Amino acid sequence: SQKIEQNSEALNIQEGKTATLTCNYTNYSPAYLQWYRQDPGRGPVFLLLIRENEKEKRKERLKVTFDTTLKQSLFHITASQPADSATYLCALPTRYGNKLVFGAGTILRVKS
Amino acid sequence: DVKVTQSSRYLVKRTGEKVFLECVQDMDHENMFWYRQDPGLGLRLIYFSYDVKMKEKGDIPEGYSVSREKKERFSLILESASTNQTSMYLCASGTVREQYFGPGTRLTVT
Numbered sequence: 494s495q496k497i498e499q500n501s502e503a504l505n506i507q508e509g510k511t512a513t514l515t516c517n518y519t520n521y522s523p524a525y526l527q528w529y530r531q532d533p534g535r536g537p538v539f540l541l542l543i544r545e546n547e548k549e550k551r552k553e554r555l556k557v558t559f560d561t562t563l564k565q566s567l568f569h570i571t572a573s574q575p576a577d578s579a580t581y582l583c584a585l586p587t588r589y590g591n592k593l594v595f596g597a598g599t600i601l602r603v604k605s
Numbered sequence: 606d607v608k609v610t611q612s613s614r615y616l617v618k619r620t621g622e623k624v625f626l627e628c629v630q631d632m633d634h635e636n637m638f639w640y641r642q643d644p645g646l647g648l649r650l651i652y653f654s655y656d657v658k659m660k661e662k663g664d665i666p667e668g669y670s671v672s673r674e675k676k677e678r679f680s681l682i683l684e685s686a687s688t689n690q691t692s693m694y695l696c697a698s699g700t701v702r703e704q705y706f707g708p709g710t711r712l713t714v715t
Contacts, residue, residue, distance in 0.1 A: 501645065525702065536609070536695050536706030537648070549670075582647070587699045591655075592663065593701050597647035 495520045495565045497596035499583060506573060514568040515582035516596055522561040528568050531580045531598065539550040540581075573603045608632075609707035611696055617713045624683040626710050628696030637679035637695040638704065639663075639671060641690075648695065654679055686714045 495521040506512050516526070525544045529537035541552045543566065545558045550557045556569040568576050581597040587594060612627035620667075630637065630644055636655050640648040640713040650663030653670040660671050668690060672680040679698075691714045 497647075504619075527703070534709070536697070536709050537704075539705070540704050542702055590701060591649055591661075592653065593704065595648040597645055 495523075495587060495594045497583060497585065499581075499596040499599045501597065501599070503542065505602045505604065506575060507556055508603055510573055512570040512573045512577065512601055512603070514581050514599045514601065516566040516568065518564050518585060521588055524590070525585065525586070526557075526559055526566050527593070528555075528557060528566075528582035529583045529584060529595075531582060531583040533580075537582055541599060568599070573601075575603045575605050577601060578603050609696055609698055609705050611694075611707040613710050614707050614708060615711050615713075617715065618683075618686050619710055620687060622683075622714075624686050624712065624714075626681040626683075626694055626696075626712070628679045628681070628698075628707055629677050630679075630696075630698035631677065632698060632705070632706070633676065634698040634700075634705075635676070637697060637699060639669075640691040640695045640697065641665070642691050642695055642709075649683065652715045667670050677696065686712075688714050690714050696711065 499516040512560040517568045527542045528540045531537040541555045554571045558567045584595045607629045639651045654660045654673040670682045671689040694710045697706040699705050
């Protein structure tokens with residue numbers, strides 16, 4: 494079954510810097526991959542979906558890359574702000590595409 | 606705005622009690638999902654439903670059942686609550702390409 498690895502250690506960065514979070518998967522390459530944001534005590538919120546043939550996708554200060562050779566997605570937040578502090582989850586569909594598998598998430602802390 | 610609501614934010618139950626967690630969505634989605642979230646383990650799928658009265662087991666269905674009598678409502682049932690079911694329970698609706706989550710129910714079983 495698919496396994497997703499996200500850095501379990503929190504990422505602490507200074508305001509204004511670029512935060513880069515990593516999502517690695519171990520098995521088959523999915524047709525797409527998603528990123529969600531989760532604030533403490535709340536449900537995840539969908540941010541972006543990137544397809545396997547897209548390589549890179551941007552939305553405002555967010556940029557996601559998808560490298561099927563490395564089996565890795567990188568999630569960048571440029572000009573980070575304290576309000577970006579949250580847990581970021583990556584998710585991808587199962588082989589048959591009817592369910593999502595989520596990573597455990599990486600905590601991002603942006604300090605002013 | 607898509608809205609997924611859950612019946613309780615916090616719930617404390619005793620071992621052996623029957624527990625009902627309710628979820629309602631207002632977007633006419635066919636698919637609804639129940640997850641539990643535990644530190645270090647991420648979200649794990651318990652059950653999902655792709656239509657009224659239809660359900661499929663997720664990765665960890667043991668000790669749980671579900672009910673979907675109406676399209677907008679998906680209930681998770683703990684037949685006999687146990688302490689290892691203490692967790693955050695999250696309901697979602699949507700598709701595998703984009704899911705909308707409720708605020709979660711933090712359930713404590715003592």
